Structure formats: C-alpha cells, structure tokens
Amino acid sequence: MSLRHAVLGLLADRPASGYDLLKTFAISLGNVWSATQSQVYTELGRLADSGQVTVTAEGARGRKEYAITESGRAELHRWLTRVEPNRTPRNDTLLRVFFLGLLKPAEAEAFMRREAETAAAHHKELAALTTVAAGQDSFSAHGRLALEWGLRVTAAQHEWALWAEQQIVDRAAGGGGGGGHGGGDEDEDVPAQG
Amino acid sequence: MSLRHAVLGLLADRPASGYDLLKTFAISLGNVWSATQSQVYTELGRLADSGQVTVTAEGARGRKEYAITESGRAELHRWLTRVEPNRTPRNDTLLRVFFLGLLKPAEAEAFMRREAETAAAHHKELAALTTVAAGQDSFSAHGRLALEWGLRVTAAQHEWALWAEQQIVDRAAGGGGGGGHGGGDEDEDVPAQG
DNA sequence: TCTTGACCTGTCAGTGATGGAAGTTCTAGC
DNA sequence: GCTAGAACTTCCATCACTGACAGGTCAAGA
Structure with missing residues (x-):
C-alpha cells in the first residue's frame, strides 16, 4: 500500500519514467522499501488512472515521463502527516530465533554467528554508501537520515x-536439554539499556 | 510465506487449536510476526492438506487440535537451517523520512518527535514484558533473545x-529552503559508530 | 548489414494477505 | 428456559506481490 506513496514521493522531487524510478529504487530507496518492475509500472498506471500523476512527455523507445499532479501532492502530504506509519512487525530472523530450541546447540550457535556476520556486512555496505551519498539537495539530506538509522540498527544487531x-x-x-539450568556466573542476564 | 513456519514452530512445541495459536500470536509471537484470524485458520487448513499437521482431537464447540507431523518437523528444520531469512526491507517510517523535505520544517520536526515518542513507548512496553516472560522452557528462553533484540533496537531508534x-x-x-547551507558548528554530521 | 545489448514498457497467472461477516456450540447467570 | 457472551471455526471479496513472459526501439560496433 505504501508503494503508491513511494512513487508519488519520488515524482514529487522530479518527473521521471518507470525506468528511472526503478533505478532510484535500486540505488537508494530500495534500502528502505523495495519494489519490482511489475509493481512500479502497475502502480504508475493506477496513479495515472486516478489522476494523481500524468504523462508529461513521451520520449524515445516508448519512454513515458510522469509528473505528480496537485491531487497527488495532496495525497502525499496527507499520507506524510495524517496516516500512522504501519508498524506491523514481520521479522523473519526473529521468528527463527523463537524456534532455535528445536535445533542442536551447535546449529543454533551457527545461526547466530551467521546473523552477526550478516549484520556486520550490511553495516559495512551502508558505511560505504555514506561517503557516496553526499548530495546537498533535500532528498539526499533526508536519505542520509535514513542511512544513519541503518548504521545504528545494523550496529545494534551485530552486537x-x-x-x-x-x-x-x-x-x-x-542447562543442557532438561529442566532448570545450572546457576553460577549468570548475573548478566540482560544488559543495561539506559 | 513464513506464517506457515510460525505455525509449524508453535505446533512443534505442543499441539494446539487455531484459537490457541491466535492467543500465542497476540501475547508473544505477534511482536515478531503478526497474523490475523483468517490467516491462521487458512494456514492450518493448508498445512493439514499437505500433511505437515494433523487433527489429533476434536473438542467442544468444533475445536480442532492440531499436531505437527514428521513431515512438518522436517520442513521446519529445513527452513531453520537451510533457507536464508528474507530481508526484504520494508520500513514505512523510513520511507516517510526520505520525503520529509516535502513538509515544512515544523511538520518534519513534529514527525520525528512523534517517532521518538513511539520508540520510547515501545521500548517501555517491551521492558514490561521482560519481567513477565520468565519461563524456563526453551521457547521462553529464546523468546527472551528476541525480546532483547527489541529492547536494543527500540533504544537505538529512540536515540x-x-x-x-x-x-x-x-x-x-x-540552510533554509535554497541552495547551499550556512556552515558553522556542523562538525557533527554523523556520529561515530565504531 | 547484422548483431549485441542497453533501454523501456507492459501483461498475466498464481498465491498469499487483509478485513470483515457470519455461524455454531458451550457456559454462566438470571 | 432464556439471554449474553465467550469460545471456536469458516467463508468471501478484494487487493498486493511475485516471477515470468512478451514485446518494441535505439546506439554502437564487427
């Protein structure tokens, strides 16, 4: 449902074709909301039908350039200010964590180790983006806010x-497999969160 | 697609009815993967069709108790160990952040302030769960790992x-609305992450 | 000229997610 | 006996997503 607004938001910055949008998704926005080709073209069609975008130019190779309309801008603004962000939790990794007890300890351990590596790798990728995405326009500036979120969260995930x-x-x-678990040096149940 | 495995995972712990599962989703698992009533019942039907669960008892009020089968356990294990977690990014809040430039600074500021409050509230909720979810079984123990993730991530989000x-x-x-922005005390572009 | 490949737009079938409505059966209280 | 409501399941219409398929156009080089 938010794909619609992702497209509107991009077109609010500047007119673009479906192909252009796809590239933006691949480069930057996709880190936050991914979209496939068919989704983008389908959504552009829907938005054009409902008058929130219009075709402003037709270029070579059938290229169609879309621009946002006033109606589209209004909808985008409404979404940004009035619609509660959807916080439906859906975290594939954590779902697995719940069931790690079904694995042998060694398997579970390997799972977490892989997670740690993945988080570290992801963090590194984002850090590399930091040096690249240095535009002064508003879109880049706010993109960097999102990027910073990624850096902080991947760091937290790694730890x-x-x-x-x-x-x-x-x-x-x-503890082994059975009931209670051996006491001892287990003060550190949950680290302080401040 | 992972709802199937969430259901299998819960049934691997103990047999249950759709209604029971729904309660588990509401209490604990829903913090990580949410599911609606129709989804759970539909999924149970599908799993029964494919032989990964079976009806082991029929109780009052049409209650059906489902248990996982060997085939279901095998699928669950395969999913836990062999299937890469799906990391499709889809973060409604961050999507909005990209487009905050379309709002007046005061509106954007209000948006972020609301986000901070939401994160803090969510963190508090999870902290309250910590004191409750103290079971010694493996499901609870691993649930606490997921809970700790939530605590750390909501803390990071708040900050x-x-x-x-x-x-x-x-x-x-x-900077105002125009081109470049006034220099000065802006060393602190991005805080250290190391 | 011919080929290769990048550019660019679309459609379709299958599957799952969403949300609501509805219906039956049991329990408890009046 | 009657009612209210909790327990419990099922159905349905709609919409989103995925992945594959199926084009057509231009540019540059062999």
Whole structure:
C-alpha cells in the first residue's frame, strides 16, 4: 500500500519514467522499501488512472515521463502527516530465533554467528554508501537520515547477535536439554539499556 | 510465506487449536510476526492438506487440535537451517523520512518527535514484558533473545529519532529552503559508530 | 548489414494477505 | 428456559506481490 506513496514521493522531487524510478529504487530507496518492475509500472498506471500523476512527455523507445499532479501532492502530504506509519512487525530472523530450541546447540550457535556476520556486512555496505551519498539537495539530506538509522540498527544487531550467540553457548554448557539450568556466573542476564 | 513456519514452530512445541495459536500470536509471537484470524485458520487448513499437521482431537464447540507431523518437523528444520531469512526491507517510517523535505520544517520536526515518542513507548512496553516472560522452557528462553533484540533496537531508534530531529532543526536554522547551507558548528554530521 | 545489448514498457497467472461477516456450540447467570 | 457472551471455526471479496513472459526501439560496433 505504501508503494503508491513511494512513487508519488519520488515524482514529487522530479518527473521521471518507470525506468528511472526503478533505478532510484535500486540505488537508494530500495534500502528502505523495495519494489519490482511489475509493481512500479502497475502502480504508475493506477496513479495515472486516478489522476494523481500524468504523462508529461513521451520520449524515445516508448519512454513515458510522469509528473505528480496537485491531487497527488495532496495525497502525499496527507499520507506524510495524517496516516500512522504501519508498524506491523514481520521479522523473519526473529521468528527463527523463537524456534532455535528445536535445533542442536551447535546449529543454533551457527545461526547466530551467521546473523552477526550478516549484520556486520550490511553495516559495512551502508558505511560505504555514506561517503557516496553526499548530495546537498533535500532528498539526499533526508536519505542520509535514513542511512544513519541503518548504521545504528545494523550496529545494534551485530552486537545483539554476538550477545545472543554467547547466551546460547552458556545455556548449552549450563542447562543442557532438561529442566532448570545450572546457576553460577549468570548475573548478566540482560544488559543495561539506559 | 513464513506464517506457515510460525505455525509449524508453535505446533512443534505442543499441539494446539487455531484459537490457541491466535492467543500465542497476540501475547508473544505477534511482536515478531503478526497474523490475523483468517490467516491462521487458512494456514492450518493448508498445512493439514499437505500433511505437515494433523487433527489429533476434536473438542467442544468444533475445536480442532492440531499436531505437527514428521513431515512438518522436517520442513521446519529445513527452513531453520537451510533457507536464508528474507530481508526484504520494508520500513514505512523510513520511507516517510526520505520525503520529509516535502513538509515544512515544523511538520518534519513534529514527525520525528512523534517517532521518538513511539520508540520510547515501545521500548517501555517491551521492558514490561521482560519481567513477565520468565519461563524456563526453551521457547521462553529464546523468546527472551528476541525480546532483547527489541529492547536494543527500540533504544537505538529512540536515540536516532532525537538525533534526526536535531538535524532537521539545524538544517532549518542554517540552510533554509535554497541552495547551499550556512556552515558553522556542523562538525557533527554523523556520529561515530565504531 | 547484422548483431549485441542497453533501454523501456507492459501483461498475466498464481498465491498469499487483509478485513470483515457470519455461524455454531458451550457456559454462566438470571 | 432464556439471554449474553465467550469460545471456536469458516467463508468471501478484494487487493498486493511475485516471477515470468512478451514485446518494441535505439546506439554502437564487427
């Protein structure tokens, strides 16, 4: 449902063709909201039908350039200011974490280690983007806010994965499969959050 | 697509009816993967058709208790160990952040402030769960790992939102609407992450 | 000229997600 | 006996997403 607004938002910056939008998704916006080809073209068609965008030019190779209309801008503004962001949680990795007890400790440990590596790699990718995305326009500036979110969250994820891996190791050593788990050096149940 | 595995995972712990599963989603698992009534019942039907779960008892009021089968367990294990977690980014809030430039600075600022509040509230909710979810079984133990993730990420989100709000204030004060923006005390572009 | 490949737009079938409405059966209280 | 409501399941219309397919046009080089 938000794809519509992603497209509107991009067109609010400047007119573009479906192909152009696809490139923007691939480069920057896709880090935050991904879209496939068919989705973008379908959505452009729908938006044109409802009068929120119009075709402003037809170029070579059948290229159609779309621009946002007043009606589209109004809808975009309404969405930005009046519609609650959708926070439906849907985290594939965490879902698996819930069920890690079904694996052997070694498997579960490997899972968390892979997660740690993935988070670190993702963080690195984003850090590389930082040096590139240095535009002074508003779109770039706000993109950097989103980028910073990514940096912080991937960093937190990395540390969490390392911590969780250790928890699993401890539990395997202390508790085994059965009921209670051996006490001892387990003060550090949950780290302080400030 | 992962709803199937969420259901399988819950049934791997113990047999349950659709209604039971719904309660589990409402209480714990829903923080990580939400599901509606129709989804759960539909999925149970599909799983029964494909032989990954079976009806083990029929109780009062048409209640059907489902249990996972060997085939279901195998699929679950395959998913946990062999299937890459789906990392399709789809973050409604960040999508809006990209387009905050379309709002007046005061509106954008209000948006970020609301985000900060939401993150703080969410963090508090999760912290309240911490004291409750103290079971010693494996499902609870791993649930706490997921919970810890939530605590860390909401904390990071809160701080990020505060930081971003400040960025917006600075930009409005320094740059205004036009081209370049006034230099000065803007060393702190991006905080260190190391 | 012919080929290769980038550019650019679309359609379609299958599948799953969403949200609401509805219906039956049991329990508890009057 | 009657009612209210909780327990529990099922159906349906609509919409979003995926992945594949199916084009047609221009530019540059062999």
